Amino acid sequence: MKRFIASVSVGFALLSANSAPAADGNAKRGGEFYRACVACHSLEPGVHLTGPSLAGLWDRPAGRIDSFVRYSPGLKSADFSWDADTVNAWLADPNAMVPGTYMVFRGIERDRDRADLIAFLRIAMAQGGAKTVVEQKLVPPDYVRGQQPEPLSGALEHAQVTAIRHCADSYFIATADGRETPYWEMNVRLKVDSRGTGPAPRKPVITGAGMMGDRVSVIFSSIDELERFVAEKC
Structure with a gap:
């Protein structure tokens, strides 16, 4: 040292x-x-x-x-x-x-x-x-x-994640508007934003993460919530 x-x-x-x-x-x-x-x-x-x-x-x-x-x-x-x-x-x-x-x-x-x-x-x-x-x-x-993220609380229904299941090489992400969308697992980023700008507890948010529209980020309010929210289910 x-x-x-x-x-x-x-x-x-x-x-x-x-x-x-x-x-x-x-x-x-x-x-x-x-x-x-x-x-x-x-x-x-x-x-x-x-x-x-x-x-x-x-x-x-x-x-x-x-x-x-x-x-x-x-x-x-x-x-x-x-x-x-x-x-x-x-x-x-x-x-x-x-x-x-x-x-x-x-x-x-x-x-x-x-x-x-x-x-x-x-x-x-x-x-x-x-x-x-x-x-x-x-x-x-x-x-x-600076380039602080925009606050995620109060996201619209199409961005409010209600369930995530992982099957084979895919994530199936359900949102509050009643849709379930499949994504290749390599195109999904699971993130945590524990600050005041993050999502409300038990209300993760999905955001776009690429220009082609096939890459997304799912943002949770805590690690514990991430672990409990994602299920292995086909």
Whole structure:
């Protein structure tokens, strides 16, 4: 572990020395770059997507949000806080800074582009930053929430799953409108959304998961519900 932490420190030092951000970044232009971040991050406190919420993280230790459980071992044991230098090194090459990071992002090569995004993040990641960046018109309001799934409670009858049976290589999915539709088992994804955006208990929801219409996701409110709902029956 000491060797790993030392390699992280060395990697950060080298990146900081070789990729220092340009001074006086443009926060408005940085907001345009932030568009690439909304798929994985929100700016709302406690709202985690693929990556953790960025709310209030400026000048806070990396890898320390208790409600986010998907940090890589490197970030869990990291010994740095998010400031202009560390964010710059991270944006330049996350995997070089923290080897084995789970973040799938190749990095931003141009110093000026990183400086602009850092100028934006300095505001957005401060306390109350989500409200500030919208008030200053740095980003539109939908950037703040990120690509959060739409709430699934109150789905229409054709999307309310009432029964699922598995037979041979197929799932037969019954819905509240009285239909039962067969799907090849490899085209069905069984998921859990335990957050407030998920389906109501005992009311799983089916959604499309492909452009051809032959792939679907069935989303449950809990693992226990998933296990109890799917029956092996021909």
